[in-house]
Amino acid sequence: MDLVPVLSTIVLVATLATLVLGVLSYVAFRSRERRRPGATSAADSGKRFFVRLTLREEGPVPATE
Secondary structure, eight states: OOHHHHHHHHHHHHHHHHHHHHHHHHHHHHHHHHHSOOOSOHHHHHHHHOOOOOOOOOOOOOOOO
């Protein structure tokens, strides 16, 4: 069994799988964008989908010995 045809088949299958997954992701992205309710502005849509997290201010960490 020769190694070159096996490796070329693996490369071909990986390339085709990448192309198919890329097209499917694009279709899923476009369908999601079409389904989203109409946003008035980019800032308004940011508030709807994201929540800002902040860290609480705390005192210094005690040293351990």
